[in-house]
Structure formats: structure tokens, C-alpha cells
Amino acid sequence: MAPKSDSAEAIVLNFVNEQNRPLNSQNVADSLQKFNLKKAGIQKALDNLADSGKISFKEYGKQKIYLARQDQFDIPNSEELNQMKEENAQVQQQLDEQKRAISEVEGEIKNLQSNLTLEQIRHKEAKLQKEVKEMEDKLVKLRKGVTLVRPEERKAIAEMYSEKLSQWRKRKRMFKDVWDAITENLPKDLKEFKEELGLEYDEDVGVSLQSFSGLLQHGKK
Structure with missing residues (x-):
């Protein structure tokens, strides 16, 4: 039973x-x-x-x-086994083809997702056109000799620039006086000592007080 x-x-x-x-x-x-x-x-x-x-x-x-x-269980003979192997190989080939097709479709989907939609393109185009119009208007004013910065603004900027240079020069001189006093009788190599303290000169970071002072002297504001 x-x-x-x-x-x-x-x-x-x-x-x-x-x-x-x-x-x-x-x-x-x-x-x-x-x-x-x-x-x-x-x-x-x-x-x-x-x-x-x-x-x-x-x-x-x-x-x-x-x-x-x-x-x-039905046990296949050698002929049936060979036929099953061939069928399995065909199925495997079809599976590989399907995987390639799926991979291609996924790639296309990824490309499409990375592209802008029509609405996004129109929005970006409008934004760029606005920026171009603003730059063209500014260029027209410059060609006509229109002053885009008011005199009082130029004066304020020049004074602030001069004040910053003065402070820079003053702090540079103060540092030199202190540094010279500390290192006057120091037996260590000054370059190594500076690196140990993590100090950087203006030249180490690619700036120069003289070059900025020259801009003010020659009116290149």
C-alpha cells in the first residue's frame, strides 16, 4: 500500500x-x-x-x-547520452546568447538613463541662453566704455588692498625679527628646524609680497 x-x-x-x-x-x-x-x-x-x-x-x-x-529510474544508453550532451550544448549556447542579449539591453538602459530627458535639455538650453545673453550685454557695455564698477567701489577696493598689503608687510617683518632672535645661536640646520616646526615662507607656497605690491604701484588693480 x-x-x-x-x-x-x-x-x-x-x-x-x-x-x-x-x-x-x-x-x-x-x-x-x-x-x-x-x-x-x-x-x-x-x-x-x-x-x-x-x-x-x-x-x-x-x-x-x-x-x-x-x-x-530509466538509465539512458550511450546513444541517448550523446543526444542529451548535444541538447545540453545547444541549450548552453542559447543561454550564452541570452546572457549577451541581456547584457546589451542593460548597457542600452544604462546609457539612456545617463542621458538627459527632453525636459532637462530644454531647461539647460534656456539657462545657457540666459547666461550667453548676460555675457553679451556685459560685452556691449565694455565695448562702449561703460564703467561697470563705480568709482567709490574702486576706491574702497584699492584701500582694502593697500591695507592688506600693509598688514602682510608688517607681519612678515615681525616674523623675521622673532625668527632671527630664536635662530641666532641655534646649532641646528635652519631649513631642517623650519620643517620640524611646519613653517612655510611665502616662496614655499608660490606667492610674493613684492609682486602684489607691484600691481598697486603700476595701477594694475
């Missing part, structure tokens, strides 16, 4: 046949947890199936190994 399809024996039998590989009771119990079957119940089902000849088993000491009965 065949076990009911929802019984523990039916579930275990179906699993053993599907796996068609050597299994012990722990393997089966771990794989059938979703059915809420206890290990003891699974062990009993395996033993009953083995006793009734529905599955095979071998004993290795205290360990029992269960296996689906092989006489229930």
Missing part, C-alpha cells in the same frame, strides 16, 4: 527519490524542516521505507545510509 501524499513517509520518499544520492537521517531532517517533521519521525519513516523495499539502505557501523532505488 502506497503512503498518503501528505504523510511523513510520502514526504521522505519523495525527497529521497528527488535527491537520488546517499543520505543519512540528519541530512533528510535538515532539508525537511519546512514540513515540521521531527528527526525521530523522519528516522522511523526512513526505516519503514527501507523495510518495505521502497528505498535502499546500507549500514556502516551504527550509521545508516539511505538511497533511492535505482531500478525505478
Whole structure:
């Protein structure tokens, strides 16, 4: 009598046949947890199936190994195996072609997503046209000799520039006086000492007080 399809024996039998590989009771119990079957119940089902000849088993000491009965499976001959290999190769080729096609489509989607939408293009075009118009208006004023900076603004900027140069010159002189006093009798190499302290001269960062002073003297504001 065949076990009911929802019984523990039916579930275990179906699993053993599907796996068609050597299994012990722990393997089966771990794989059938979703059915809420206890290990003891699974062990009993395996033993009953083995006793009734529905599955095979071998004993290795205290360990029992269960296996689906092989006489229930159709074993292909060499010709059928060759045909299956050819079919498998064809399926694999189709799979590779599908993967390439999917990859190409994904690449196209990625390119499309990186492009601007029509609305975004129109918005950007309007913004650029506005910037061009502003620059053209400014260029027209410059060609006509229109002063874009008011005299009072120029004067304020020149005074601020002069004040910053004065402060720069003053701080540079103060540093030199302090540095000379500290290093007057210092036995260490001054360059190494400066590097240890993390100090940088104007020249180290590519600036020159004289060059900025020259701009003010020659009216290149």
C-alpha cells in the first residue's frame, strides 16, 4: 500500500527519490524542516521505507545510509547520452546568447538613463541662453566704455588692498625679527628646524609680497 501524499513517509520518499544520492537521517531532517517533521519521525519513516523495499539502505557501523532505488529510474544508453550532451550544448549556447542579449539591453538602459530627458535639455538650453545673453550685454557695455564698477567701489577696493598689503608687510617683518632672535645661536640646520616646526615662507607656497605690491604701484588693480 502506497503512503498518503501528505504523510511523513510520502514526504521522505519523495525527497529521497528527488535527491537520488546517499543520505543519512540528519541530512533528510535538515532539508525537511519546512514540513515540521521531527528527526525521530523522519528516522522511523526512513526505516519503514527501507523495510518495505521502497528505498535502499546500507549500514556502516551504527550509521545508516539511505538511497533511492535505482531500478525505478530509466538509465539512458550511450546513444541517448550523446543526444542529451548535444541538447545540453545547444541549450548552453542559447543561454550564452541570452546572457549577451541581456547584457546589451542593460548597457542600452544604462546609457539612456545617463542621458538627459527632453525636459532637462530644454531647461539647460534656456539657462545657457540666459547666461550667453548676460555675457553679451556685459560685452556691449565694455565695448562702449561703460564703467561697470563705480568709482567709490574702486576706491574702497584699492584701500582694502593697500591695507592688506600693509598688514602682510608688517607681519612678515615681525616674523623675521622673532625668527632671527630664536635662530641666532641655534646649532641646528635652519631649513631642517623650519620643517620640524611646519613653517612655510611665502616662496614655499608660490606667492610674493613684492609682486602684489607691484600691481598697486603700476595701477594694475
